[in-house]
Amino acid sequence: MPEQIIKRKSRGFICINAHPEGCRQNVTRQIEAITSAPGGRRAGMRNVLVIGASTGYGLASRIAATWGFGARTLGVFFERPADGVKTASAGYYNTAAFHEFARRDGLFAASMNVDAFSDAAKAQAIEIIRKEMSRIDLVIYSLASPKRVHPRTGQVFNSTLKPVGKPFTNKTIDLDVGKVMPVTLEPASEQEVADTVAVMGGEDWEMWIDALLGAGLLAQGARTIAYSYIGPEVTWPIYRDGTIGQAKKDVDAAAHRIDAKLKAKLGGGAHVSVNKAVVTQASSAIPVVPLYLSLLPMALKSRGLDEGTIEQMRRLFFDYLSDGAKISTDEAGRIRMDDREMRADVQTDITRVWPEVTTENLRQLTAYEDFQCEFRSLFGFELEGVDYDAPVETDVQI
Secondary structure (H helix, E strand, O other), X not given: OOOEOOOOOEEOOEEOOOOHHHHHHHHHHHHHHHHOOOOOOOOOOOEEEEEOOOOHHHHHHHHHHHHHHOOEEEXXXXXXXXXXXXXXXXXXXXXXXXXXXXXXXXXXXXXXXXXXXXXXXXXXXXXXHHHXXXXXXXXXXXXXXXXXXXXOOOOEEEOOOOOOXXXXXXXXXXXXXXXXXXXXXXXXXXXXXXXXXXXXXXXXXXXXXXXXXXXXXXXXXEEEEEEEOOOOHHXXXXXXXXXXXXXXXXXXXXXXXXHHHHHHHHOOEEEEEEOOOOOOHHHHXXXXXXXXXXXXXXXXXXXXXXXXXXXXXXHHHHHHOOOOOOOOOOOOOOEEOOOOOOOHHHHHHHHHHHXXXXXXXXXXXXXXXXXXXXXXXXXXXXXXXXXXOOOEOOOOOO
């Protein structure tokens, strides 16, 4: 296909296309963040499976494992390739760049663009691991999806972003117009709660581990980690205590079951890692959260505590998952990578400014413009060093 000049297209706030060179630049920067870390390549994992590997924490995990440990990785994701004049999704371009750099550096990488919830995906992964890799040392579960087709029943579940029990009113940023305005969300029904748990809970994670155990493809001492979020009190009605929070509680319960299996059979273990809030496609869609994400970086940067996605995963992998590293957890057995975000002084700064923010002072009191720029960069736009007037090939291959 002839090269095209790609300009950002949006529907409201959401980008509906992606820039392949911008996504490539994103991957380049993440690789550099890992390879430039002091101490050189670590030991601790040789074969890694990342479920949800094309964006956000999943992509950063795959990069940390590959360039930080020299691990062979299998990434599972569901992304859209280019179609005629339509660009591919950002996650597709991210993965194409990942493979390009892995080949350049002589590092093994395999990928599956499939519905990760399906039994067919698990069977395909088992075949790849058996033929091209070796027993898996680490399984990262970083899947985010608005819906799930249950592999055994065929039932379709859709997740919702709602409070539970009673309505919730607070303020948020209308991202389409950049205005601070009140938002009221009606509580979810019991069915909506159950459906959200079915999509975002721990059942599929446990199905993956059971499939790998059954195939004998987990290494002695194998570990698995699922990613989660708790957040501050201001977001609890929509997050921790809302439909998403109910799903995350189900993930916690699954972690305990999986941990018991791995300890008994392989001397391994399972953990939930509670990560820092970062700008993602999913987080930006949650009411209240965009305002929080416009305030949080200011409080962290003023103390030298801010971390991007790759910096957070570098700390997780190097400090917790390297050979000889000790995994410290909270009372519920979770790894708390949100420790800097949840510091009392950081949260005090946010709660002090929160009530003062209006449409008129939004850009003075918050880092809203940085939030916008970071969101667009997820799709490969507004990155330094990329010539957006130059034509690029959009129909790339993984």
